[in-house]
Amino acid sequence: MKVLYFAWLKTRRGLAEEELTLPAAVTNVAELLAWLRTLSPGHAAALADRPVVRVAVNQEYARAEDKVAPGDEVALFPPVTGGVG
Amino acid sequence: MKVLYFAWLKTRRGLAEEELTLPAAVTNVAELLAWLRTLSPGHAAALADRPVVRVAVNQEYARAEDKVAPGDEVALFPPVTGGVG
């Protein structure tokens, strides 16, 4: 699975993108986030504030219960603050 | 009093502007319009459809009961159809 980090999640994680091998027990977004937090202090820091972490699976917004699979592209980022005024 | 005509009121009256001497009995917009209609067939044609005639006195919108005086500039025109879409 390709995992992307944006904005301050990228800073905290220390990189923009990584390739990870998903354990069989991880099947949805909630499980994925819980598992990612165990991987390193950087992962834990990036995901510490769970309520503000937004998730996209294959470039579409996803919720906690949405499924994830090994070939997916998952992006993690804070709420968007697009360029209007 | 200077009286101005715009759009199809101007066409029907046959001119854009005239100088008129107001009778003493004419003191408001309603009386002015009633008097103007008696002046000529052109005046009558311009003012035949009273409900659609809009009036401005000294360049401000005026209602039937608003006062008019000899030195005023009075404009008569149809509802505006300004240049939007």
Add this chain to the structure above:
Amino acid sequence: MIRVQRAAFDPAEEIAALVGANRRIGGVVSFVGLVREMAEGGAIAAMTLEHYPGMTERQLEAVVAEAEARWPLDACLIVHRYGRLEPGERIVLAAVASSHRDAAFDACRFLVDWLKTKAPFWKLEEGPAGARWVAEKAEDQAAAARWAQK
């Protein structure tokens, strides 16, 4: 700021001048009205806008002042043409700059609704059946009425 003119205008230049060196402005909402080739009476070759010199400027200034009183605006502009115009030509620009985008949208729409019903302009369309003066539309009255002060 308002201007009534025969000449064409460039919305980008107008808006750049409106914003000027004001770096507090977060957004500009603008409306550009264009001459349509189709009118109610069919295709038109051109139209002529008549106005009331003096009153037109005065009324436009009054409505800009009202918009500025109702909403927190940084700048507000109406440029309106008169004379003969062909399909595709720009008739009017209403532009509003504000640090609050809701205020900018509301104020711009207010100006445009107002223009349709109160600005002393009259449209003469040159159609297949000759020239005809355009009649007012009930929907424009309704659009303007929504801004009545409660």
Add this chain to the structure above:
Amino acid sequence: MIRVQRAAFDPAEEIAALVGANRRIGGVVSFVGLVREMAEGGAIAAMTLEHYPGMTERQLEAVVAEAEARWPLDACLIVHRYGRLEPGERIVLAAVASSHRDAAFDACRFLVDWLKTKAPFWKLEEGPAGARWVAEKAEDQAAAARWAQK
């Protein structure tokens, strides 16, 4: 039509291209978002917009499609920049052309509200206390919520 780009853009050229030779269009409503010199943390020297290449374009295309489904529009455009921008620079253009001006105003406002809450862009401001990521605003969520389908 949407575009995400680092380069500056000219709203007048974009809108002229949008309208093209369509002589049915009666009005164009546009919003231009500018970099403000003042942010919540004080004066800023510049900001950098990060985006998610691929998803950003996809999401912008989806919202333009939704606007076109909801309102009778002749044309619809979003141009959004990314990268480093200084105060006064244009960030985004949303422009909507329609023969119905109410539809054009509503659709343009919908696009702008949506951009604030769903378009994958993140703002890093360079202020007196260093660079900081901008947090979302509750008022933007509220503005977007008004467009929820009933």
